[in-house]
Amino acid sequence: MNALRLVDATSLRTQAWANGAGTTTVIASEPDDADWRWRLSIADIAQETAFSTFADTRRQFVPLDAPVQLRFNDARTTPLLRLSVTRFDGGDAPYALLPEGPTRAFNLMLRGSAEGELIARPLNGSMWLPLRAGWRWFVHVLGGHAEIQVNDEHLAVNAGANLWIDAQPGERVHIEGGGELVLVQLATGH
DSSP, X not given: OOSEEEOOGGGOEEEEOTTSSEEEEXXXXXXXXXXXXXXXXXXXXXXXXXXXXXXXXXXXXXXSSSOEEEEOTTSOEEEEOTTOOEEEETTSOOEEEOTTSOEEEEEEEEETTOOEEEEEEEEEEEEEEOOOTTEEEEEEEEEEEEEEEETTEEEEEETXXXXXXXXXXXXXXXXXXXXXXEEEEEESOO
């Protein structure tokens, strides 16, 4: 079995928001679209707007192109620079302010016992990904290029690529290149 698996771009599904203020492209969800435990998506936020409510959902959110300010119902405001990750309750749907205009944002949404962590970072040279039993990595190449290696398996990818890394503890995951990455570590068994 290959440890590196590209997500076929033709499998991505883009849905318009009910309020017309943007679209969401679902990259992956498990077990399915209707009754997912976790979901990875990229939102294209075209204008300032209220987010949809996702009851009983834990959200992790990172702006990809420009800053975002999230204003919550309790008057709390969370300013986010580009590539800054925040976490919030999906039932507490914020209003998104766009101080520098439209942006895209990467979302990790978790329900029930699902566990995961969203990381956004530059890639300048080399990095190693730590491996834990029962967890796997997802990589979105936001900009630039990367070469990913698990043992003797290599995969070169460019901006826009999405891939899964299904490596086991004891194997080595090395990423080299230049650009920006969105990484998600997900628990596989809960």
